[in-house]
């Protein structure tokens with residue numbers, strides 16, 4: 380494809396996209412295809428000769444579109460929102476064309492600085508305390524765009540783990556880091572997302588699940604009881620993940636209570652607000668953030684509800700030193716002469732004369748570098764830094780020399796700040812708040828319709844844009860209802876189960892959902908429910 384053809388075909392594609400999004404509500408939300416359908420339709424090998432764009436795009440219409448779940452549909456109520464928007468798509472288009480890799484300031488000055496600026500804007504919009512922002516170059520806090528909430532959780536756990544291992548190594552100089560690791564334990568609620576469990580598995584640390592209360596919230600007293608019990612067994616509580624807006628029922632852990640417990644027991648507090656975080660741009664929902672100043676890290680997904688297309692997870696840390704310690708690498712080819720003057724999101728920058736060392740934990744004392752293996756920076760790349768702490772080596776920089784800056788797991792990073800910046804500017808705070816409030820209003824409307832029908836119940840308090848509802852009676856009724864609804868494909872929803880109660884999660888996802896959509900979808904649910912009740916009870 381040359382420049383001329385691109386100009387023509389890309390414009391046609393833009394029309395296709397606009398037509399699609401304008402009419403997305405008319406498609407069956409869930410496709411009628413069966414697993415393996417595409418394998419049967421496409422060749423088993425890549426074409427040897429170049430193919431014409433029109434032929435390729437014809438296959439998109441004939442074979443790809445029939446297998447699409449229409450996440451942007453007004454009738455999409457499954458999961459949480461995964462919204463896109465025109466300014467976001469424009470950001471993605473431009474970012475794809477520029478295709479800069481924003482790992483250091485030198486690799487993309489605009490990409491790096493825009494990320495810092497956009498994250499400061501967004502942090503302020505949420506009402507995060509100043510300690511999470513990075514408005515001054517020497518500020519230890521700051522925001523970074525990660526790919527997913529799962530990755531933010533993992534990054535936070537690994538940073539906390541490194542911090543804990545360093546402290547533990549000071550107290551137990553005779554132990555190897557692998558032995559120290561066995562003493563660590565972290566916590567989350569029994570309602571936390573599976574990605575928290577996954578972070579524990581990858582981090583090779585024990586995880587304890589705190590039983591949530593009747594509102595699905597983790598409370599401070601239960602957490603502290605578990606911590607005290609574990610400490611008595613010789614374990615070291617080092618990390619707690621609180622959820623603001625659980626996946627099952629959009630429940631909110633009590634952040635202040637949990638934060639106070641974490642502070643008392645010196646545990647890192649991470650806050651996972653993957654879905655609900657977007658709502659904090661509206662002051663009326665910020666009461667759930669009470670206690671946020673006690674957290675060490677906080678993450679939410681603008682890629683869910685804030686109309687910044689996937690992927691985009693906004694993560695802030697109060698003290699990025701712990702991240703830098705964890706992801707500390709500094710090969711010569713990534714250094715640049717402006718190191719230290721702006722954030723390098725991936726790689727280390729070093730002041731002259733600072734020697735890096737990889738040392739065994741038992742060789743470390745007083746937070747400074749002592750006898751250990753000195754390694755030339757040029758040779759460092761071969762070491763597996765990500766395994767530090769679970770392997771034999773921990774890297775420790777001199778805490779008095781704040782020169783190492785590492786914020787994430789991958790090296791390369793996309794110019795995601797562009798689409799975030801476009802969305803923030805094109806909607807403005809007013810437009811984004813209106814979008815959030817409208818979703819909540821429509822969820823309230825749906826809830827009122829459900830509650831007015833004696834056959835249904837809403838067993839959990841509705842929070843924000845999600846209503847968890849069910850048919851009264853045995854779980855099998857609601858299971859059957861959901862199966863039939865999804866089979867008809869007019870609306871799409873997924874279930875949740877808390878404390879043995881099976882519910883359908885009805886989330887208002889799309890900015891295209893209207894009063895009429897809610898009425899139509901409720902009619903669909905009522906019709907199918909009536910059929911089921913007649914089938915079963917006559």
Ligand code: PLP
Nearest residue numbers: 527528529572574625626651653
């Ligand atoms: N945390 C919570 C509370 C979630 O609801 C989800 C997904 O919906 C996640 C984490 C995982 O998000 P991601 O897909 O960005 O990793």
